[in-house]
Amino acid sequence: MPNSYQGTGNLGDSPAIKTVQVNGEDRKVAELRVFFDTYRADGQGGMEQTGGHWMDVSLWDYKAEQAAKLLRKGARVHVIGRIELDTWSDKETGEPREKLRLLADDVLLSLTRVKSVEFEAKRGDDERAAA
Numbered sequence: 001m002p003n004s005y006q007g008t009g010n011l012g013d014s015p016a017i018k019t020v021q022v023n024g025e026d027r028k029v030a031e032l033r034v035f036f037d038t039y040r041a042d043g044q045g046g047m048e049q050t051g052g053h054w055m056d057v058s059l060w061d062y063k064a065e066q067a068a069k070l071l072r073k074g075a076r077v078h079v080i081g082r083i084e085l086d087t088w089s090d091k092e093t094g095e096p097r098e099k100l101r102l103l104a105d106d107v108l109l110s111l112t113r114v115k116s117v118e119f120e121a122k123r124g125d126d127e128r129a130a131a
Contacts, residue, residue, distance in 0.1 A: 003082050003083055004080075004081070004082055005079070005080075005081055005082060005083050005102055006078070006079070006080050007034075007036040007055075007078070007079055008036065008037075008076070008077070008078045008079075008110065009034045009035045009036035009037050009052065009076070009077065009079075010034065010035050010037070010074055010075065010076055010077070011032060011033065011034055011071060011072070011073055011074060011075045011077060012033040012034065012035055012054065012073065013033055013073050014068075014071065014072050014073050015030040015031065015032045015059075015064075015067045015068045015071050016030065016031045016068075017029070017030045017031075017064055017065065017067075017068035018031070027060060027061060028060065028061055028062075028064045028065055029058055029059070029060050029064050030058070030059045030060075030063075030064035030065075030067045030068050031056065031057070031058060032056070032057040032058075032059065032067065032071075032077075032104075032107070033054060033055075033056055033057070034054070034055055034057050034077065034079060034102075035052055035053070035054050036052050036053055036054075036055060036079075037049055037051070037052035038050050038051045038052050055100070055101070055102050056099070056101050056102065057079055057081070057101070057102045057103075057104050057107070058101060058102070058103050058104065059104040059107055063104075063106070063107065067107055070109070071107070071109070074113075075109060075110075075113065076109075076110035076112050076113055077107050077108060077109055077110060078107070078108040078110060079102060079104050079106075079107050079108075080104065080105050080106045080107075080108070081102050081103050081104040081105045081106070082102070082103055082105070083100050083101070083102055083103075084100070084101055084103055085098055085099075085100060085101075086098060086099055086100070086101045
């Protein structure tokens, strides 16, 4: 059974998008750095931040392009995905390195900081309108 992760946090920077080769095919990937924060009741009717953690998040293909176009540093997002161990060799020392990375299935924008929204036509609506 694969692991799964869901968390809400803020983008530490605007997403960076790049094109990479996967099995001989060019694919887009957006790299996000998210601070997943933890809040608890403060005993006075409010909430206080009590911790959290940073995690690197990868989002692929069409969703990667949309994330790079729409999301900015500080955006509040909810990420759904799975955690994988990323391994590589250090370029200078050759030492093995590893870290956990969140491979996102979806990144949802929290509405708390949204000023306006514009929707695209549903796929297929353009073809029906032309017919």
